[in-house]
Amino acid sequence: MNPVTQERRHYEDLAIGDVIDIGTTTVSKEMIISFAREFDPFPFHLDADASKASLLGGLAASGWQTAALSLRMLGDTFLNTIASMGGLGFSDLKWKKPVMVGDTISGTATIAELRRSRSHPERGIVTLDLDIRNQRGEPVMSMRLANLIEARDSGAIPAS
Amino acid sequence: MNPVTQERRHYEDLAIGDVIDIGTTTVSKEMIISFAREFDPFPFHLDADASKASLLGGLAASGWQTAALSLRMLGDTFLNTIASMGGLGFSDLKWKKPVMVGDTISGTATIAELRRSRSHPERGIVTLDLDIRNQRGEPVMSMRLANLIEARDSGAIPAS
Numbered sequence: 001m002n003p004v005t006q007e008r009r010h011y012e013d014l015a016i017g018d019v020i021d022i023g024t025t026t027v028s029k030e031m032i033i034s035f036a037r038e039f040d041p042f043p044f045h046l047d048a049d050a051s052k053a054s055l056l057g058g059l060a061a062s063g064w065q066t067a068a069l070s071l072r073m074l075g076d077t078f079l080n081t082i083a084s085m086g087g088l089g090f091s092d093l094k095w096k097k098p099v100m101v102g103d104t105i106s107g108t109a110t111i112a113e114l115r116r117s118r119s120h121p122e123r124g125i126v127t128l129d130l131d132i133r134n135q136r137g138e139p140v141m142s143m144r145l146a147n148l149i150e151a152r153d154s155g156a157i158p159a160s
Numbered sequence: 161m162n163p164v165t166q167e168r169r170h171y172e173d174l175a176i177g178d179v180i181d182i183g184t185t186t187v188s189k190e191m192i193i194s195f196a197r198e199f200d201p202f203p204f205h206l207d208a209d210a211s212k213a214s215l216l217g218g219l220a221a222s223g224w225q226t227a228a229l230s231l232r233m234l235g236d237t238f239l240n241t242i243a244s245m246g247g248l249g250f251s252d253l254k255w256k257k258p259v260m261v262g263d264t265i266s267g268t269a270t271i272a273e274l275r276r277s278r279s280h281p282e283r284g285i286v287t288l289d290l291d292i293r294n295q296r297g298e299p300v301m302s303m304r305l306a307n308l309i310e311a312r313d314s315g316a317i318p319a320s
Binding site for chain 2: 038039040041042044054055056063064067068069071072075079080084085086087088089090091092093094095148
């Protein structure tokens, strides 16, 4: 077993229905503009005046920034506490409301599925439903992620 | 019509099957480490030695960085040339191979669906299939995005 991760929770230590509180992050104007300059340079993420005329009605974070910040929160509170081997992908990401300057996002991750990898039974796949909300409790983003995790036992069927 | 966007392509100017070349980006060690520090601080995205022992086999970009870089490429070559009103979400993001230090990613976006918004027929929804590959032509990521776009005409049914 990997010495770096053996103290961490493994596949066998997780249960469907577990809910992880992933904490909070407050989104500043500087954060919004800096991320948008690098990845999503639209006027409504860069300029307070231009954003007022947009559908968003004011300076709003790139939805991709909300996703990246949520990933960081999930990493700090969960992925870095388990023997994670990396992400596989995600599905059904939905942006439900914009995240505006000064908003504080928080969220939960719920373990929706747990299964062994078919090709590598010493690995598990954990599926998480992420629910991100603003300080008024309104949903701003949801998505489902799949992550590879080490198992403690090999998952091999013993010879009889 | 919005004076900022009236010269840009609108809903009516797009066609299903259009393929957009979104260009190329080379991913440096500095880019990988800087993104990972902020959003995805796992040893296999931060440390060349630790990454050799991981499933990735060497220093690899966060999959979320591949997604964010692809978004930037799509913005520069397409989203900033149309009357885009913002993203709605995406589905079925899959990371297929790691993006390693020095890899050059390129990609195409294909218009998969075009429809009017039901609640706001003066807006359209364009669905894009993104196919990102490395310099050997191997797929590294795919996803489907939905974006809101202004229409030139209101979409209203004239009174008879």
